[in-house]
Amino acid sequence: MQGENPHEDGVYSSAPLSPLIVHVVRQYAPSRGGLEDVVANLSANLQHHGYRVRVVTLDRLFRQPEKTLPKWEQVGSVGVVRIPWRGSSRYPIAPQVFRHIRDADLVHVHGVDFFFDALAWTRMLHGKPLVATTHGGFFHTKKYAALKRIWFSTATRLSATGYQSVICCSQSDLEMFQPIAAGRAVMIENGVDVAKFVDAASREPRRSIVTVGRFSSNKRLDHLLDSLSVLVQRDRQWHLDIVGAPSDWTETDIAENVKRRALDQHVSVHVGLENDQIRSLLARNSLFASASDYEGFGLVAVEAMSAGLLPVLHGNEAYLALQRRHADVQITDFSEPETAATAIEAAYRRLVEDPQKVRGAVMQAAATHGWADVTQRHIAVYSEALKASRP
Known part of the structure; x- marks a missing residue:
């Protein structure tokens, strides 16, 4: 852990060097997902800027x-405590x-959950x-929507007062959190x-x-499969690769949905792939699709664009x-x-007209989301928080 050794009692000993940022997040490696990727990349980039970093997470995957x-485990260059x-x-x-x-100089909580509440209430x-x-x-998801709204307007509002900055990773998050964190809500896209x-x-x-x-309910794989059914009826060459990890849906759930639509020859499901395996898989694809009805930011879509995949996304x-940021x-x-299938066909035709130009455009668009500027903006937030906390 960058020279830090955890004792059995959980207390750390280290020389007082650069500031220690402790990231607290409910799931981390070996879990795979957008949230985990954000914390991992931010941690690594902070280390490049001289910060010491620790990740505290749960010891069992959901x-x-x-x-x-x-x-305790060293994941890449980052020490992880579970x-x-x-x-x-x-x-x-x-x-x-x-x-x-x-021994933290600053604690960065990722997500709105027990950690968000508990650390604020005991500040x-x-x-x-x-x-x-x-x-x-x-x-x-819309599940328990009424209860979530009540909790958000009471407990979450109270918790938000304990944070010197609430970083919102999308415009929709900013609009949601501004009323309960006025003056402290700032948007930094992932x-x-x-x-x-x-x-x-x-x-x-x-x-x-x-x-x-993740195979979660908000990803609406059922809608994506329905759209693929229409595509296959129009042209039997269409194929879909589903890559991810079980969540609300299991592999069995997906297999049943594929079979019900008679798409066995047109769908391949890939679970638990490493990045190099995903990269190899992308080489046989031209389009990225997401039927998700909720996303915090859309990180995977940008990763797909960086690969040169033309994205077709639910609104x-x-x-x-x-x-609005990227016309492609x-x-x-x-x-x-029927509507989605027609949009996918239109995207394919655009690609056929000038593959090199379209691939280059989406890759160039993705490059604007790199970590260099994002890390600097986080460092600015940390500096203000550390400055405000000094007597």
């Missing part, structure tokens, strides 16, 4: 709750977090300056590792689509914001299969 992960939790994955309770922030006891990133809050899959997509136009992400708020992003309504 998708594998029976397996306990190591208490703590036990109980309760629901929607609100995991993990009070040992307080042990691992004792007078631990005395650490706090910064939070919203990552979409907890409105990813950075994207645009080098990871750069230029990986097929150089020859193919009737092949890829979608990447949720995050994707609409992305389209195609927006459609995946709840209407």
Whole structure:
């Protein structure tokens, strides 16, 4: 952990060098997802700027709750501490977090959950300056919508007062959190590792689509499969690669939905792939599609663009914001299969007309989301928070 050695009692010993930023996030490696990628990339880039970094996370993955992960592990250049939790994955309770922030100069909480509330409510006891990133809050699905609104307007509003900055990663998040964090809400869109899959997509136009992400209900894989059914009826060459990890949907759920639509020969499902495997898979695809009805930012769509994949996306708020910034992003309504299928065909025709130009345009657009500027903006937020916390 960059020269830090965790003792059995959870207290850390290290020389007082550069500021220590402790990121607190409910899930981290080996879990895979947009939130985990953001924390990993921000941590690595902060280290390049001389900061010391620690990640504190839960010791069991929500998708594998029976397996306990190591208490401490070096993941890349970042030290990761994992703590036990109980309760629901929607609100995991993990009070040992307080042990691992004792030597922090600043604590950065990712997401709006137990950590967001507990660290804010005990701020007078631990005395650490706090910064939070919203990552979409907890409105990813409409489930328990009324209860979520009540909690947001009461408990979340109270918690937000404990944070010196609330970083919103999209315009929709900013509009949501401004009323409860007036003067402290700032928008910093998530950075994207645009080098990871750069230029990986097929150089020859193919009737092949890829979608990447957790198999969660908000991703609306059912709508994507309905749209593929229409495409296949029009042209049997269409194929879809589904890449991700089980969540609300399992591999079995996807297989049943594929079989029900007689798409067995047109869909391949890939679970738990490493980045190099995903990169190889992208080489046989030309289009990226997402029928998701909620996204905090749209990180995976930007990663797909960096590969040279032309994106066709459902018109949720995050994707609409992305389209306003980049004209090559195609927006459609995946709840209407015929409409979505026609949009995908139109995107393919654009690609056929000038593959090199279209691929180059989407890759250039993705490059504007790189981590260099995003990290500098986080450092500015940290500097203000650290300055305000000094006597």
